[in-house]
Amino acid sequence: MILKGAESSDLGPDATDNFIVDNCKNIYFAGYETTAITAAWTLFLLALNPDWQDKVRAEVVQICEGKIPDADMIRRMKTLTMVINETLRLYPPGAIISREALEDMKFGKLEVPKGVNIWLMPVTLHQDPEIWGPEAHKFNPGRFANGVSGACKFPHVYLPFGFGPHTCLGQHFALAELKLLLALALSNFTFSPSPNYRHCPSLSLIIEPKYGVNLIVRRL
Numbered sequence: 001m002i003l004k005g006a007e008s009s010d011l012g013p014d015a016t017d018n019f020i021v022d023n024c025k026n027i028y029f030a031g032y033e034t035t036a037i038t039a040a041w042t043l044f045l046l047a048l049n050p051d052w053q054d055k056v057r058a059e060v061v062q063i064c065e066g067k068i069p070d071a072d073m074i075r076r077m078k079t080l081t082m083v084i085n086e087t088l089r090l091y092p093p094g095a096i097i098s099r100e101a102l103e104d105m106k107f108g109k110l111e112v113p114k115g116v117n118i119w120l121m122p123v124t125l126h127q128d129p130e131i132w133g134p135e136a137h138k139f140n141p142g143r144f145a146n147g148v149s150g151a152c153k154f155p156h157v158y159l160p161f162g163f164g165p166h167t168c169l170g171q172h173f174a175l176a177e178l179k180l181l182l183a184l185a186l187s188n189f190t191f192s193p194s195p196n197y198r199h200c201p202s203l204s205l206i207i208e209p210k211y212g213v214n215l216i217v218r219r220l
């Protein structure tokens, strides 16, 4: 797709090379760290919540019957989807979503002059007790049992993949990758917290565990 886009553009040779390289970098960066870190946070939260770990494992074992998950099996993994949604609520890798006002705008009483960049921080919207209830900071995948609209007052503030025309291009691919990886990991291993784990979510373009996620992994 990128090569086709470059071929059909009227960019000069240098700009065409830059176009290809920039797009490859963009997809590599946007698609790799975000998904890998979400997998790490999910395993961390399941290690801290063995009841949910057991529920997801039971679901995966029942759906997959020892086979490698295919697209249909992945679609039926409702508990795992709820767990991933809850992980992305508490630890959305995309820390900042920015938009530039292309003209003077007004939101309620807020005047936004042309050229100003507005930054949205999903993590603050995702943990607001006014929106998610008094247990907003607690890991409870059950809140997503009836989808995002059942989980909170204003579904449009759940923004792990952004919103609008620039919403994440790879969100369905990312969810499929995550479900496949987690289903395989959970059907073969158990995960519990390691005493070496240091909790330090830190902002380094994305929200990542500064000292990694140390877990004790045991084969089932």
Ligand code: HEM
Residues within 6 Å of the ligand: 026, 027, 030, 031, 032, 034, 035, 038, 092, 093, 094, 097, 098, 159, 160, 161, 162, 163, 164, 165, 166, 167, 168, 169, 170, 171, 173, 174
């Ligand atoms: C759990 C994994 C992922 C998360 C949490 C995530 C999150 C995001 C967020 C928050 C944005 C900004 C959206 C906005 O400004 O409204 C974004 C954009 C983007 N993502 Fe993802 N992403 C993930 C995985 C992926 C994957 C796997 C790919 C590609 C293979 C990908 C490709 C992109 C691209 C190309 C954009 C830019 C879209 C645009 O500006 O039009 N992402 N992502």
